[in-house]
Amino acid sequence: MASKESKEKSKGAAVQLKTPKGTRDWIGADMILRDEIFTKITDVFKRHGGVPLDTPVFELKEVLAGKYGEDSRLIYDLADQGGELTALRYDLTVPFARWLAMNKVQQIKRYQIAKVYRRDQPAVARGRMREFYQCDLDIAGTYDRMIPDAEILRVVYEIFESLQEQIVIKLNHRQILDGVFAVSGVPSDKIRTISSAVDKLDKVPWAEVKKEMVEEKGLAEAVADRIGEYVKHSGDISTIVTLLKADATLCANSDVKQGLEDMELLASFLDAFGVPSNKVSFDMSLCRGLDYYTGLIFEVITLPSTAAAADSNGKPAKKKGGEEIQVGSIAAGGRYDNLVGMYGKTQIPCVGISFGVDRIFTLIKAKREKEEGTSRVRETDVYVMAFGGGSFNGMLKERMQIARRLWDAGIKAEFTAKTKPRLPQQFKAAEDVPLGVILGEDESANGQVRLKVLGSGGAETDEKDRGQLVSEEDLVAEIKKLLI
Amino acid sequence: MASKESKEKSKGAAVQLKTPKGTRDWIGADMILRDEIFTKITDVFKRHGGVPLDTPVFELKEVLAGKYGEDSRLIYDLADQGGELTALRYDLTVPFARWLAMNKVQQIKRYQIAKVYRRDQPAVARGRMREFYQCDLDIAGTYDRMIPDAEILRVVYEIFESLQEQIVIKLNHRQILDGVFAVSGVPSDKIRTISSAVDKLDKVPWAEVKKEMVEEKGLAEAVADRIGEYVKHSGDISTIVTLLKADATLCANSDVKQGLEDMELLASFLDAFGVPSNKVSFDMSLCRGLDYYTGLIFEVITLPSTAAAADSNGKPAKKKGGEEIQVGSIAAGGRYDNLVGMYGKTQIPCVGISFGVDRIFTLIKAKREKEEGTSRVRETDVYVMAFGGGSFNGMLKERMQIARRLWDAGIKAEFTAKTKPRLPQQFKAAEDVPLGVILGEDESANGQVRLKVLGSGGAETDEKDRGQLVSEEDLVAEIKKLLI
Numbered sequence: 001m002a003s004k005e006s007k008e009k010s011k012g013a014a015v016q017l018k019t020p021k022g023t024r025d026w027i028g029a030d031m032i033l034r035d036e037i038f039t040k041i042t043d044v045f046k047r048h049g050g051v052p053l054d055t056p057v058f059e060l061k062e063v064l065a066g067k068y069g070e071d072s073r074l075i076y077d078l079a080d081q082g083g084e085l086t087a088l089r090y091d092l093t094v095p096f097a098r099w100l101a102m103n104k105v106q107q108i109k110r111y112q113i114a115k116v117y118r119r120d121q122p123a124v125a126r127g128r129m130r131e132f133y134q135c136d137l138d139i140a141g142t143y144d145r146m147i148p149d150a151e152i153l154r155v156v157y158e159i160f161e162s163l164q165e166q167i168v169i170k171l172n173h174r175q176i177l178d179g180v181f182a183v184s185g186v187p188s189d190k191i192r193t194i195s196s197a198v199d200k201l202d203k204v205p206w207a208e209v210k211k212e213m214v215e216e217k218g219l220a221e222a223v224a225d226r227i228g229e230y231v232k233h234s235g236d237i238s239t240i241v242t243l244l245k246a247d248a249t250l251c252a253n254s255d256v257k258q259g260l261e262d263m264e265l266l267a268s269f270l271d272a273f274g275v276p277s278n279k280v281s282f283d284m285s286l287c288r289g290l291d292y293y294t295g296l297i298f299e300v301i302t303l304p305s306t307a308a309a310a311d312s313n314g315k316p317a318k319k320k321g322g323e324e325i326q327v328g329s330i331a332a333g334g335r336y337d338n339l340v341g342m343y344g345k346t347q348i349p350c351v352g353i354s355f356g357v358d359r360i361f362t363l364i365k366a367k368r369e370k371e372e373g374t375s376r377v378r379e380t381d382v383y384v385m386a387f388g389g390g391s392f393n394g395m396l397k398e399r400m401q402i403a404r405r406l407w408d409a410g411i412k413a414e415f416t417a418k419t420k421p422r423l424p425q426q427f428k429a430a431e432d433v434p435l436g437v438i439l440g441e442d443e444s445a446n447g448q449v450r451l452k453v454l455g456s457g458g459a460e461t462d463e464k465d466r467g468q469l470v471s472e473e474d475l476v477a478e479i480k481k482l483l484i
Numbered sequence: 485m486a487s488k489e490s491k492e493k494s495k496g497a498a499v500q501l502k503t504p505k506g507t508r509d510w511i512g513a514d515m516i517l518r519d520e521i522f523t524k525i526t527d528v529f530k531r532h533g534g535v536p537l538d539t540p541v542f543e544l545k546e547v548l549a550g551k552y553g554e555d556s557r558l559i560y561d562l563a564d565q566g567g568e569l570t571a572l573r574y575d576l577t578v579p580f581a582r583w584l585a586m587n588k589v590q591q592i593k594r595y596q597i598a599k600v601y602r603r604d605q606p607a608v609a610r611g612r613m614r615e616f617y618q619c620d621l622d623i624a625g626t627y628d629r630m631i632p633d634a635e636i637l638r639v640v641y642e643i644f645e646s647l648q649e650q651i652v653i654k655l656n657h658r659q660i661l662d663g664v665f666a667v668s669g670v671p672s673d674k675i676r677t678i679s680s681a682v683d684k685l686d687k688v689p690w691a692e693v694k695k696e697m698v699e700e701k702g703l704a705e706a707v708a709d710r711i712g713e714y715v716k717h718s719g720d721i722s723t724i725v726t727l728l729k730a731d732a733t734l735c736a737n738s739d740v741k742q743g744l745e746d747m748e749l750l751a752s753f754l755d756a757f758g759v760p761s762n763k764v765s766f767d768m769s770l771c772r773g774l775d776y777y778t779g780l781i782f783e784v785i786t787l788p789s790t791a792a793a794a795d796s797n798g799k800p801a802k803k804k805g806g807e808e809i810q811v812g813s814i815a816a817g818g819r820y821d822n823l824v825g826m827y828g829k830t831q832i833p834c835v836g837i838s839f840g841v842d843r844i845f846t847l848i849k850a851k852r853e854k855e856e857g858t859s860r861v862r863e864t865d866v867y868v869m870a871f872g873g874g875s876f877n878g879m880l881k882e883r884m885q886i887a888r889r890l891w892d893a894g895i896k897a898e899f900t901a902k903t904k905p906r907l908p909q910q911f912k913a914a915e916d917v918p919l920g921v922i923l924g925e926d927e928s929a930n931g932q933v934r935l936k937v938l939g940s941g942g943a944e945t946d947e948k949d950r951g952q953l954v955s956e957e958d959l960v961a962e963i964k965k966l967l968i
Contacts, residue, residue, distance in 0.1 A: 015546050015827055017586035020570045023540035025583055027594075031536035047891055049864040049898040052515035056507035056615050057541055057572075057599065062499050078572075079561035081603060086504045088541075088562075099509055102501035109862075110511075115541065119565060131540050143901035147880070151901070158891060272884035274892070343499055378593075380533040396631070400756035407531055407642060408758065414533040417627035417635070 022122030022130025028377030034361055038113055040162045041355060044155055045137050050111040055095040058086040067094050069291055074118045088117035092136040100140055101343035107141025127362050138352030146262050149296045149335060149351045150269035156300055156353060157275045166303045169279060172286040173263060174293050179256030183249055184226035193217055198231055199287035231285040237267040240282040288334060295335035302330055302363060331355040376432045381483055382406055383430035384415040386439040387423050394420035395439050402437060409476040430454055435482060438466050447472050506606030506614025512861030518845055522597055524646045525839060528639055529621050534595040539579040542570040551578050553775055558602045572601035576620040584624055585827035591625025611846050622836030630746050633780045633819060633835045634753035640784055640837060641759045650787040653763055656770035657747060658777050663740030667733055668710035677701055682715055683771035715769040721751040724766040772818060779819035786814055815839045860916045865967055866890055867914035868899040870923040871907050878904035879923050886921055893960040914938055919966060922950050931956050
């Protein structure tokens with residue numbers, strides 16, 4: 001028996017104490033900030049009639065199959081333990097499409113906040129994890145052109161206003177892109193691969209992208225140069241639309257024609273929705289990786305607030321391949337009209353946005369730390385303590401009764417779970433708690449306690465100053481006054 | 485190309501449209517109710533100084549190994565795709581213990597709400613799923629006896645008061661149980677298996693349990709009878725403590741002595757915390773399955789409100805093996821002082837509670853449906869519509885501008901995403917939305933709209949009555965008055 005026990009112990013001690021690669025724990029102040037971000041995002045989703053959806057963390061493997069192209073190798077499979085073959089969800093879009101088809105839902109604005117899983121090489125410092133949150137709003141249904149698309153962009157605008165982040169929404173349109181590639185002379189079987197080369201323009205200079213297209217992908221140099229002329233354009237919607245409309249060859253392409261009409265409609269809807277035009281940039285180089293997009297595509301980038309302020313005409317200061325001031329994409333999406341039809345007979349047009357909550361968290365946390373220093377790990381407002389002389393019994397019951405009084409009134413309160421705690425120990429435990437209620441035997445005999453505003457850290461509080469005398473009956477009211 | 489496409493299509497059509505066995509989607513009204521329950525539970529956790537924790541959905545397999553006894557076969561493994569071997573979490577307690585040991589945390593009140601995974605035979609109708617939520621609060625740290633235990637029970641009491649559910653907390657103490665088994669003559673290597681037989685007493689009559697102990701588990705009949713005498717007792721804490729204290733043989737056992745002291749302390753702390761004594765029942769037959777409990781154990785059962793009211797002395801009407809009025813356990817927990825030490829050198833005593841949110845959800849949903857009928861699937865407060873004669877252009881821009889005005893004011897508003905929607909279509913879409921704003925060309929020319937309180941279902945609303953005239957400037961204020 002003893003030997004078995006010690007064997008187990010040594011085995012237990014050998015367990016690696018870590019989370020799996022690319023995953024992390026979230027605790028205290030980080031969780032509170034993350035919840036604050038979730039609340040701000042969902043408040044806007046709800047304001048637009050969003051219906052919350054929650055799906056299982058794993059799906060049947062066949063539901064995920066054939067949806068992610070070569071990224072499918074990043075899908076986490078569950079072990080075959082008998083029964084169905086399943087895999088962890090890779091995003092929230094495919095489960096939503098599965099749900100729509102399964103329930104034959106014709107129209108909905110649905111939102112979902114949940115973790116997704118990708119067996120990618122993690123880069124923890126840059127916030128790329130294997131388990132991370134996505135926060136999606138999608139509008140499904142057959143509506144008139146660009147109305148839901150414009151509402152999605154209005155949602156993006158509202159959310160980042162609420163989060164006080166300076167952003168620009170980069171836009172492009174798959175039909176315009178396809179037309180540009182066709183008119184430039186890209187063979188139809190090369191459009192997707194050339195598209196993904198162009199998509200790198202926010203990270204590498206044109207020369208490198210061209211090299212990839214010509215040398216690796218076998219595109220004629222003249223074709224690459226023609227593409228280069230188009231994708232260098234960005235600016236507000238009407239400027240770029242005007243510019244493209246002047247190009248008769250391009251506009252002869254029916255995809256381009258439809259795409260430009262969409263962009264004009266979008267500009268007028270964004271105006272009606274009060275989305276400032278400097279929040280949006282029609283960027284011809286934006287391609288987005290995923291195959292399933294069919295119309296408008298978009299990506300949200302942040303601007304450091306100083307840079308945004310310095311830019312006199314309010315347009316994003318973006319220089320391709322040059323000195324980038326953006327810190328990366330924090331939300332992205334687009335229109336996908338054919339995905340739901342992959343599951344059944346009914347085609348349901350959709351447009352949606354996915355917020356990268358972890359990146360948004362990283363941005364806001366950095367800002368908060370600069371502004372405010374450390375944050376609280378819990379929300380306790382009152383710490384109940386007791387203090388007395390040599391024969392002091394600790395007043396445990398009395399502390400419990402006061403805590404009960406506060407809890408009954410909905411006040412967040414704690415006390416030290418010891419019969420006779422020392423006063424410094426109690427002040428230490430009250431670090432970051434704004435108020436202290438201090439019990440003493442004399443005060444208690446008169447039905448009174450002392451109420452004390454604690455210092456920025458409870459431990460630094462002057463322990464001699466024991467606060468104002470308050471009757472036990474008035475305590476809740478006095479605390480509520482101080483907590484407003 | 486065409487043949488490949490049609491092949492893919494037919495393959496796509498063959499995809500099974502379902503969630504994996506034992507899992508489900510959550511949508512709309514169900515999600516809103518579940519969030520309401522989460523909020524009520526976390527409000528109480530926060531009121532007691534709870535710190536939120538989130539851990540990855542999967543853990544290293546070795547972290548879960550050896551923690552769940554024979555239930556380990558229910559653990560979902562992830563496939564070995566190279567790299568670490570991982571498995572989905574089975575509960576929230578083991579990840580918490582891993583986190584404590586990994587971060588060398590000495591004391592914390594942590595809460596976590598997250599899904600857990602068990603490859604059990606699902607019973608969807610009875611709410612037993614393979615993926616389900618747990619909602620845990622645990623107090624870790626070396627404190628004085630029974631203080632954190634009492635606070636956990638106070639938390640249980642507060643939460644079910646807030647949820648307006650009639651409950652009873654059944655209590656027992658592992659040391660008392662162990663003492664009872666020892667004094668009755670159970671060999672020490674049979675204590676766990678006999679304990680799990682006794683645990684069935686809330687489902688099957690004593691005769692069956694005795695049969696299992698004697699015939700299947702080889703216990704002497706006299707020993708079983710002695711156990712039967714003890715485990716039949718239940719009642720308020722002081723009654724049972726007095727009864728057991730009168731048993732000199734039993735009290736000679738040091739485990740029992742310690743356990744009884746604990747129960748007396750607990751009774752006095754619950755009194756200080758204002759937990760009514762009729763909310764608690766010291767039930768000698770309560771055993772709880774998990775091996776790791778070391779002290780107080782508890783289980784929360786609901787009472788149908790009528791039965792609770794009918795019971796004149798306020799005590800739970802429980803009859804072992806007879807007519808059960810309880811609908812099952814909806815929360816459970818206990819003290820586990822040795823689990824964290826399995827991961828390292830430091831032993832950290834813990835006591836915790838886990839709420840079965842899905843069962844609580846089922847109870848409250850049934851009650852709500854009886855009281856209120858159907859619930860709303862989204863929270864939209866205002867539907868913006870337009871109406872006009874033959875040459876009517878649909879007023880899309882105007883509807884957008886009014887919606888924008890409402891969103892700017894934080895009001896939850898929608899409109900139909902069509903250029904010229906028909907009025908019945910708009911009223912249908914406004915089902916369950918309390919207010920309608922109706923635009924017309926004449927009113928709009930005067931800078932006015934009509935504000936209308938919609939019927940219980942928008943579709944049933946009298947479409948002739950177009951509500952009160954309000955200037956666009958006053959609209960937000962008028963709506964806010966109606967929404968209070």
